[in-house]
Amino acid sequence: MITLYDYELSGNCYKLRLLMGMLGVDWTTVPIDFYPGREHKSEWFLKINPLGQLPVIEDDGLVLRDAQAILVYLASKYDAVGTWYPRDNPALLGEIGQWLAFADGITGTASAARLHDALFYDFDVEAARAGAHRLFRILDEHLWFGEQEGRDWICSASHPTIADIACFPYIMLSEEGGVPRQDYPAIRRWCDRVKRIKGFTVMSGVFPAGPAKAA
Amino acid sequence: MLDTAKTRWHPVAATYDLPFRHVFHAQLLGREFAVWRADDGYVNVWENRCLHRGVRLSIGINDGRELKCQYHGWRYSNRTAGCTYIPAHPADAPARTITNRTFAAVERYGLIWSAEEPQGEVPELPGLAEGELLTLRGIPVNAPADVVAARLEGYRFQPNGRTDGSDAKVSVEASNEFSVALRAVDGEASTLAVFFVQPVDSNRSVIRGVLDGKVEGAVRLAVLHHHNDLLSKLRDIAEHEAQAQPVPAPLEPVIDRVSPELAEMPEETKHGRKATIRVEVARKWQAADGIAGFELRPIKGLLPTFQPGAHIDVHLPNGLIRQYSITNGPGESDSYIIGVKLERDSKGGSTCLHETVRQGDVLAISEPRNNFPLRRDAMKTIFVAGGIGITPLLAMAQALSNQSLNFELHYFAQNEAQLAFPEKTACLGTSLKPHLGLSPEQTGARLREILSGYRSDAHLYLCGPGPMLEAARHVAAEAGWPETAVHFEYFKNTNVIDDSSSFEVALARSCVTLKVPAGRTILDVMREAGIDMPSSCEQGACGTCLATVIEGEPDHQDVYLNDAERKSGTKIMTCVSRAKSARLVLDL
Numbered sequence: 063m064i065t066l067y068d069y070e071l072s073g074n075c076y077k078l079r080l081l082m083g084m085l086g087v088d089w090t091t092v093p094i095d096f097y098p099g100r101e102h103k104s105e106w107f108l109k110i111n112p113l114g115q116l117p118v119i120e121d122d123g124l125v126l127r128d129a130q131a132i133l134v135y136l137a138s139k140y141d142a143v144g145t146w147y148p149r150d151n152p153a154l155l156g157e158i159g160q161w162l163a164f165a166d167g168i169t170g171t172a173s174a175a176r177l178h179d180a181l182f183y184d185f186d187v188e189a190a191r192a193g194a195h196r197l198f199r200i201l202d203e204h205l206w207f208g209e210q211e212g213r214d215w216i217c218s219a220s221h222p223t224i225a226d227i228a229c230f231p232y233i234m235l236s237e238e239g240g241v242p243r244q245d246y247p248a249i250r251r252w253c254d255r256v257k258r259i260k261g262f263t264v265m266s267g268v269f270p271a272g273p274a275k276a277a
Numbered sequence: 278m279l280d281t282a283k284t285r286w287h288p289v290a291a292t293y294d295l296p297f298r299h300v301f302h303a304q305l306l307g308r309e310f311a312v313w314r315a316d317d318g319y320v321n322v323w324e325n326r327c328l329h330r331g332v333r334l335s336i337g338i339n340d341g342r343e344l345k346c347q348y349h350g351w352r353y354s355n356r357t358a359g360c361t362y363i364p365a366h367p368a369d370a371p372a373r374t375i376t377n378r379t380f381a382a383v384e385r386y387g388l389i390w391s392a393e394e395p396q397g398e399v400p401e402l403p404g405l406a407e408g409e410l411l412t413l414r415g416i417p418v419n420a421p422a423d424v425v426a427a428r429l430e431g432y433r434f435q436p437n438g439r440t441d442g443s444d445a446k447v448s449v450e451a452s453n454e455f456s457v458a459l460r461a462v463d464g465e466a467s468t469l470a471v472f473f474v475q476p477v478d479s480n481r482s483v484i485r486g487v488l489d490g491k492v493e494g495a496v497r498l499a500v501l502h503h504h505n506d507l508l509s510k511l512r513d514i515a516e517h518e519a520q521a522q523p524v525p526a527p528l529e530p531v532i533d534r535v536s537p538e539l540a541e542m543p544e545e546t547k548h549g550r551k552a553t554i555r556v557e558v559a560r561k562w563q564a565a566d567g568i569a570g571f572e573l574r575p576i577k578g579l580l581p582t583f584q585p586g587a588h589i590d591v592h593l594p595n596g597l598i599r600q601y602s603i604t605n606g607p608g609e610s611d612s613y614i615i616g617v618k619l620e621r622d623s624k625g626g627s628t629c630l631h632e633t634v635r636q637g638d639v640l641a642i643s644e645p646r647n648n649f650p651l652r653r654d655a656m657k658t659i660f661v662a663g664g665i666g667i668t669p670l671l672a673m674a675q676a677l678s679n680q681s682l683n684f685e686l687h688y689f690a691q692n693e694a695q696l697a698f699p700e701k702t703a704c705l706g707t708s709l710k711p712h713l714g715l716s717p718e719q720t721g722a723r724l725r726e727i728l729s730g731y732r733s734d735a736h737l738y739l740c741g742p743g744p745m746l747e748a749a750r751h752v753a754a755e756a757g758w759p760e761t762a763v764h765f766e767y768f769k770n771t772n773v774i775d776d777s778s779s780f781e782v783a784l785a786r787s788c789v790t791l792k793v794p795a796g797r798t799i800l801d802v803m804r805e806a807g808i809d810m811p812s813s814c815e816q817g818a819c820g821t822c823l824a825t826v827i828e829g830e831p832d833h834q835d836v837y838l839n840d841a842e843r844k845s846g847t848k849i850m851t852c853v854s855r856a857k858s859a860r861l862v863l864d865l
């Protein structure tokens with residue numbers, strides 16, 4: 063069984079809980095006392111991940127760090143239908159990779175602002191917020207034109223991919239870092255769509271959506 | 278400039294911002310709005326705060342009929358914004374005063390227009406024809422509206438179909454502080470672009486552009502990209518300019534506060550049986566054998582919020598006043614739909630409605646009152662309707678169905694043709710269980726089946742003819758249902774009222790003592806003394822004129838209170854009940 067080194071309030075760990083929930087795979091959790099315990103910087107944890115970061119998983123003897131890398135692994139291995147990370151579609155894989163990197167950019171900005179506000183980290187919060195707004199502007203425009211072309215998701219597919227999962231948590235939690243989403247209406251609509259994916263789960267600070275209108 | 282801005286119409290969203298089941302987060306002049314489209318198409322523009330704790334409603338859930346606040350689940354109705362349910366008080370009907378502030382909403386040119394204190398109409402633009410235009414992507418700008426509007430006068434673009442060119446002539450056709458109309462001409466091609474600048478706050482705006490002419494397919498996308506790119510550049514320049522200026526203080530809209538008392542207390546009482554609302558019979562039809570359906574639409578304005586279980590008084594042309602339950606599902610707030618059964622022994626009420634009242638007639642009705650509130654925290658809810666008793670239960674069943682809550686609606690009638698409102702019951706799927714053509718004995722047996730195996734967290738709602746209600750209450754008691762889980766509503770009180778007693782009533786809060794002689798009611802005597810007291814059926818069935826007893830022994834003659842409530846001696850229906858003691862003290 064998959065073991066997730068987890069912290070409930072971490073958006074990066076939430077990415078994995080989300081995908082595993084949607085894929086319907088089971089996992090066990092090793093809770094890490096991230097705050098205030100700083101257990102991710104403890105000697106035993108640094109042996110698992112020398113970067114001292116969450117999340118990390120262990121599966122069949124494989125130890126993996128980095129939320130995006132783990133999403134790639136989980137989707138490749140456990141998605142029977144093969145839509146979350148379609149291995150036979152190079153163009154789509156390229157797009158997914160591009161937006162996974164973008165998601166890490168959201169972690170570096172929106173999540174940093176949140177760590178500053180919620181967990182009192184010492185960051186240049188203004189720079190982090192400005193960076194988040196810059197990324198959100200880009201994504202909002204991308205999603206708005208997607209809607210105009212009949213596309214609901216971040217990548218050019220008729221179904222969500224792990225790029226949607228990677229971007230979702232820190233967008234949804236951005237207000238906790240003082241980054242409102244009012245100016246990004248297409249992002250807000252996309253958030254509703256992500257919340258309506260079968261198997262969607264919440265975390266603290268993320269609310270569920272109501273049902274969509276029956277066709 | 279911004280002081281007069283309050284009275285003008287501004288766009289606050291675009292049509293594409295309001296897909297079904299979404300709540301858009303808008304802002305105008307510092308005031309935030311939750312904007313949502315109900316499944317019936319109605320666009321709601323509300324103050325963006327839940328009355329409960331001020332939580333933003335824009336993070337709430339649009340279920341197509343109501344908006345539910347995320348924190349404590351308060352529900353607000355489409356159109357009226359009145360509260361229909363408070364989970365923390367599952368047994369109580371929320372006071373009608375609990376209503377969010379609503380703002381005007383007009384949909385035009387692919388935009389949603391609103392205003393804080395609108396004067397006049399939404400601007401009509403000569404060159405723009407509804408349905409023959411293209412609404413551009415809204416561009417939020419961190420700069421004051423006047424900075425943005427000034428920049429827009431110098432906006433240069435290509436007409437539709439020529440977006441790959443670069444030498445169109447652009448002229449300003451009109452402009453004011455919040456809008457600029459430009460025309461680009463390149464050879465034969467000519468496009469009118471009107472840009473509205475939505476003043477979001479002192480230092481924030483949204484550019485909302487509309488082009489004349491319909492374009493489709495690839496050209497449409499090219500045009501949208503063309504303007505998006507150019508407007509993004511304009512945005513960057515305007516933001517740069519704004520950054521060089523001192524940041525203006527954010528606008529502080531005045532938020533009307535609903536006082537906690539108003540938000541928690543029952544509505545203020547009103548004198549007598551008032552019929553303050555005028556409605557038109559928009560539709561009259563046969564809802565079933567012997568049952569006429571009436572759709573009542575307001576002559577002007579909106580109808581007040583109703584909750585499932587609520588009834589209205591209908592004042593008939595012949596002077597009679599009758600009570601009818603509202604059958605509407607949640608959010609169906611543009612009219613009230615009632616069902617009227619032609620009574621064989623009609624004293625003129627149902628006959629008048631069946632025979633005299635026609636489509637197009639105007640009737641006076643009271644505001645809705647809810648003395649039959651529905652809990653929504655039960656694990657299981659059983660509704661038992663007999664005949665026309667379906668009406669309040671139909672509203673309740675639709676409310677639970679909308680929230681995907683577990684219920685069964687048992688509907689007893691003589692035959693299929695007597696099942697009313699088939700178009701509404703059809704939406705309840707297998708939760709609707711008709712029981713047709715049963716004798717009284719068979720009905721009793723069926724009720725014993727339905728009500729057997731009481732489990733805690735179940736609630737039962739009964740409405741139907743008196744004998745059937747008596748039987749059902751009896752069966753429920755035998756099957757172990759506690760009185761607190763059995764809710765009922767009688768159509769009428771068939772008890773023979775004994776009004777031979779005479780006694781004294783002291784009204785503790787009003788500091789008056791009144792004598793109630795034989796032949797007169799407490800309600801009458803109080804009214805004569807100028808005491809406000811609402812009432813409706815005035816025969817001890819509906820629960821409207823309920824008062825709290827502080828001292829003395831009531832002589833109950835109503836059918837509204839349940840046995841436990843009667844025994845407790847703390848409540849009285851002032852329209853029919855009297856006193857066994859020489860004196861009653863009421864909390865009025």
Ligand SMILES: N[C@@H](CCC(=O)N[C@@H](CS)C(=O)NCC(=O)O)C(=O)O
Nearest residue numbers: 072073074114115116117128129130
């Ligand atoms: N690129 C990594 C970033 C992970 C990350 O920033 N994790 C946070 C918790 S959500 C963390 O462990 N921060 C502690 C640190 O970087 O020192 C990923 O996507 O997994």
